[in-house]
Amino acid sequence: MTSTGLEAPTSLDLGSARALACRECGNKTPLAAEFACAECFGPLEVSYDFGSVTRERIESGPKSIWRYRDLLPVPSTVQQHPNTEPGLTRLISADRLAAELGVRKLWVKDDTGNPTHSFKDRVVAVALAAARELGFQVLACPSTGNLANAVAAAAARAGWQSVVLIPSSLERAKVLTTAVYDGALIAVDGNYDDVNRLATELAAEHEDWAFVNVNVRPYYAEGSKTLGFEVAEQLGWRLPEQIVVPIASGSQLTKVDKGFREFGELGLVEPTQYRVFGAQATGCSPVSAAFRDGVDTVTPVKPDTIARSLAIGAPADGPYVLDAVRRTGGAIGDVTDEEVVEGIRLLARTEGVFAETAGGVTVATAKKLLEQGKLDPDAETVLLITGDGLKTLDAVADHIGPKATVPPSASAVSEALGL
Missing domain, CATH: 3.40.50.1100 (Rossmann fold)
Incomplete structure (x- = not known):
């Protein structure tokens, strides 16, 4: 079993989502913080029972991913909680x-x-909405950069603590645009696969941490x-x-x-x-x-x-x-x-x-x-x-830059442009 041990609310509101289904054997398990099948260890994904969804209902919805809330594993009240409102790009x-x-x-x-x-704001918004309903209190992830930005920002907007793990070789711009949200940013010596393995270990140890792409991955992926x-x-x-x-x-x-x-x-x-x-x-x-x-x-x-x-x-x-x-x-x-x-x-x-x-x-x-x-x-x-x-x-x-550096005169500009 992959359960974190977190005791989720007895009555979950995750919209049209009804169960988690194994992508390999088809076995279904109740909605919970699970990501692997108990029967064959295959990956789980969200299974739905969609009601009537119309174009008109979608078009009258908010100008964000929440216009599709009837097709996502999120509470019907998702808009009532602070989120980054991504989508409709x-x-x-x-x-x-x-x-x-x-x-x-x-x-x-x-x-x-x-x-x-980046598109990661979409998946993180869905993960946060599900994590809140599942009873988590911390938003976390291993990341190559874009996900780090999205998790740190979404947690800050929601008033949650964040824990973000990144490879120590990550681009400086992505490091800074994660650190600015003042969550817990940890650089790890190793590549992303090393960081991901570490996140899986931590998810098992910290029951109230929602690792968006680990223990709540089935919900996150739907974004x-x-x-x-x-x-x-x-x-x-x-x-x-x-x-x-x-x-x-x-x-x-x-x-x-x-x-x-x-x-x-x-x-x-x-x-x-x-x-x-x-x-x-x-x-x-x-x-x-x-x-x-x-x-x-x-x-x-x-x-x-x-x-x-x-x-x-x-x-x-x-x-x-x-x-x-x-x-x-x-x-x-x-x-x-x-x-x-x-x-x-x-x-x-x-x-x-x-x-x-x-x-x-x-x-x-x-x-x-x-x-x-x-x-x-x-x-x-x-x-x-x-x-x-x-x-x-x-x-x-190293591939782009000014075509020329010239003194402040019109003739110098013209000359540089070959006019």
């Missing part, structure tokens, strides 16, 4: 980038506009569905033909897929065919390697890439990513660090969106998959940009 018609890549119609889902400038929900709603209540998603643990890709399927099953969109594509950095590409080799087992690797937010060498959802990509007829690719930087600059130059390294991975992988004939250039395509470039300035610092 821009879906940009990326015509100039489409022209550069040779795509008929391209959209960029720009999640840099969330409260701490990524809102990316899929928003894309479909913003497209006019329809599904895109193709979507490219960066892969770290792999949870985001699987939940976007789940969101599309749930919208179709509920009749909120026509359940049209779509293809899901995954993007990794070559220096941490175990899922891409498994896809390329045609195997179902994801072999862990030691990360070595500038895309640190994706640097998870043993991705928990790797096998389920393979399932989703293969089921939908998609593909998974990976790109070098040099290509990551090129992807960041290409998106910035064409669409005015400055993405962190994960965004560079997504753009560069989409470009490569198009060149390889795996992405259809005639199909409507969405790229997920999940974090802000201001968090990973070091990645581009």
Whole structure:
């Protein structure tokens, strides 16, 4: 059993959520702070009994992820408690980038506009809402950076204590943008996988700590569905033909897929065919390697890439990513660090969106998959940009800067511009 020993309230209000179901054997267990099946040790995810959900009810809801509260494992009173209110970020018609890549119609889902400038605000908001209902008192996580920001900010907003564990090599910008919230920030000598193992140990020792991506992971992961929900709603209540998603643990890709399927099953969109594509950095590409080799087992690797937010060498959802990509007829690719930087600059130059390294991975992988004939250039395509470039300035610092340094005269400027 994986129970923390925390005694949850006897009557839980987690909306339409009814149980936790094993993704391997299907065994169901009551809603609790559990993340592994007691029968086969497979991962658990939330199972629902959805009532009537209409487009009108969603559209009349708040301009945040809580417009989808009927489809999330959160209390019906979720809006009555302080939270960071993430979601409803821009879906940009990326015509100039489409022209550069040779795509008929391209959209960029720009999640840099969330409260701490990454999609992690979505998953943390759901985790916090569930953790409160489950009786926890401390919000915690192991993180490669974006999650650290989101947990520290959400805890501060809610008046909770936070405990955040990070690799000691994390980008300075992400360290500072976590430390500013004045929670307990602990740097650990080791990579993310080392930090994650430590978090699992601590979750077992501290019964009132909600490690969002450990003991309350089934609830946390559901927050990524809102990316899929928003894309479909913003497209006019329809599904895109193709979507490219960066892969770290792999949870985001699987939940976007789940969101599309749930919208179709509920009749909120026509359940049209779509293809899901995954993007990794070559220096941490175990899922891409498994896809390329045609195997179902994801072999862990030691990360070595500038895309640190994706640097998870043993991705928990790797096998389920393979399932989703293969089921939908998609593909998974990976790109070098040099290509990551090129992807960041290409998106910035064409669409005015400055993405962190994960965004560079997504753009560069989409470009490569198009060149390889795996992405259809005639199909409507969405790229997920999940974090802000201001968090990973070091990645581009050696590649960009002033075109010239001149004295304060108009003629000097003209000369520098070759006019």
